[in-house]
Amino acid sequence: MDKYPGYITQEQQEEFESVLLNQMDSKEKAVFNHKLNSDTELKKQFEEFKELFLAIEEEGLRNMMATFHNNLKGESSTITSTKSKFHWYRIAASIAILISLGIWFFNKQSPNEKLFKRYYSVDPGLPTVMGNNDNYAFYEAMVDYKQGNYDVAINKWEKLLLTNQDSDTLNYFLGSAYLANGNTNKAIILFENTLNSGAPTFSKEAHYYMALALLKNNNIEEAIKHLKMVPDEKSQELLKKIRE
Amino acid sequence: MGNTLQKTNNQLVTAFKNNDQKVMQEVYQNIFPKFRSHVFKNNGGEAQAKDVFQESFIACWRNVKKDKLKENSNLEAYLFTIAKNKWTDYLRSAHFKKTVSDDGVIAMRSNGEDQWNEKEEENKLNALHRALKQLGISCKKLLTQFYFERKSMDEIAKDLQLGSASVRNKKYRCMEKLRTLAMETKNNG
Numbered sequence: 374m375d376k377y378p379g380y381i382t383q384e385q386q387e388e389f390e391s392v393l394l395n396q397m398d399s400k401e402k403a404v405f406n407h408k409l410n411s412d413t414e415l416k417k418q419f420e421e422f423k424e425l426f427l428a429i430e431e432e433g434l435r436n437m438m439a440t441f442h443n444n445l446k447g448e449s450s451t452i453t454s455t456k457s458k459f460h461w462y463r464i465a466a467s468i469a470i471l472i473s474l475g476i477w478f479f480n481k482q483s484p485n486e487k488l489f490k491r492y493y494s495v496d497p498g499l500p501t502v503m504g505n506n507d508n509y510a511f512y513e514a515m516v517d518y519k520q521g522n523y524d525v526a527i528n529k530w531e532k533l534l535l536t537n538q539d540s541d542t543l544n545y546f547l548g549s550a551y552l553a554n555g556n557t558n559k560a561i562i563l564f565e566n567t568l569n570s571g572a573p574t575f576s577k578e579a580h581y582y583m584a585l586a587l588l589k590n591n592n593i594e595e596a597i598k599h600l601k602m603v604p605d606e607k608s609q610e611l612l613k614k615i616r617e
Numbered sequence: 618m619g620n621t622l623q624k625t626n627n628q629l630v631t632a633f634k635n636n637d638q639k640v641m642q643e644v645y646q647n648i649f650p651k652f653r654s655h656v657f658k659n660n661g662g663e664a665q666a667k668d669v670f671q672e673s674f675i676a677c678w679r680n681v682k683k684d685k686l687k688e689n690s691n692l693e694a695y696l697f698t699i700a701k702n703k704w705t706d707y708l709r710s711a712h713f714k715k716t717v718s719d720d721g722v723i724a725m726r727s728n729g730e731d732q733w734n735e736k737e738e739e740n741k742l743n744a745l746h747r748a749l750k751q752l753g754i755s756c757k758k759l760l761t762q763f764y765f766e767r768k769s770m771d772e773i774a775k776d777l778q779l780g781s782a783s784v785r786n787k788k789y790r791c792m793e794k795l796r797t798l799a800m801e802t803k804n805n806g
Binding site for chain 2: 380386390393394395421422424425426428429431433434436438440441442444494495500518520521
């Protein structure tokens with residue numbers, strides 16, 4: 374504990390706290406500020422404490438973000454520019470609700486599921502640029518995918534897959550769509566295809582999402598193998614969490 | 618911009634400074650749908666809108682805490698501006714530039730390990746957040762309740778089923794530990 378000596382006293386900490394929690398009246402505050410300005414050591418300690426304090430607050434706020442966002446969903450669907458989009462949103466939303474209800478009913482949340490939820494966010498997809506493009510069908514489905522209409526995207530991409538079985542891109546995004554839609558087993562097969570294609574473009578992502586899908590299926594051993602293939606921070610963090 | 622329950626801007630600023638969750642929720646509710654429409658019109662989807670907005674919300678909160686918001690400027694408009702700017706950055710960032718060439722081959726241009734280059738200040742904060750992750754769960758809970766949720770020591774003592782003297786000591790020890798962890802992460806890069 375004392376490798377880094379020189380932490381402030383308990384009383385000093387509590388004085389700092391009452392400043393930062395706004396618990397001082399103006400007179401006390403004036404006295405404190407005066408002390409601070411005439412004592413550089415104290416000032417340094419205060420700045421250091423303030424950083425720690427803010428970091429804890431920020432962490433608290435970060436954890437609140439999901440709640441803020443979820444509370445939002447219930448009340449507003451007043452968005453989107455076109456009617457058809459809106460229509461698809463409603464369908465997608467009902468599907469999402471059905472799926473999550475299904476999951477909720479049939480699965481009590483296991484620790485693996487919790488980890489999955491915490492670390493999973495849908496791959497944002499590729500930019501869809503208008504213009505002449507040979508892969509029109511692919512990008513058309515990408516638009517659906519980005520709007521969260523995973524069923525529609527899956528239908529379109531499945532058709533393309535019949536003639537493009539080796540495409541790592543197609544396999545990867547089809548897998549992402551299945552995973553987003555809750556079809557973990559399908560996702561695993563498609564991520565496997567992506568990795569087997571040998572193309573490096575999506576291999577990092579494919580390993581990561583593959584690991585998440587396996588985790589969701591409680592196949593921890595295989596999930597760990599895939600995470601070990603990705604050196605980035607997030608994967609290593611998840612790896613650590615799984616092993617805990 | 619939307620008027621959160623007719624609160625004046627000063628009240629919003631004070632509420633942000635005190636981490637008033639109800640008010641922050643309302644601001645989130647007012648601004649997110651507007652930002653989402655902006656993203657939809659500019660090459661983005663739901664998931665990206667959410668991520669970028671949440672980062673912006675935190676940045677906005679941080680700046681309010683540090684009194685960087687000019688007096689009389691509207692907090693909600695400020696949040697919206699930050700989010701729009703961050704979206705522009707995002708569109709320019711390496712993450713987005715998985716480029717598509719005419720023959721439909723997709724190449725990924727990777728630029729460093731992560732999507733965007735945060736400023737130095739944020740790196741410092743990240744080191745602190747890494748330290749926080751290593752802090753035990755009970756310490757984290759106690760400190761969050763006291764500093765973020767602004768609960769009183771009595772409430773926390775009750776919640777943790779501890780005497781007030783031991784909560785007080787625990788809080789001190791937890792902060793000392795966090796500081797040590799932060800210094801270690803800083804020194805180890």
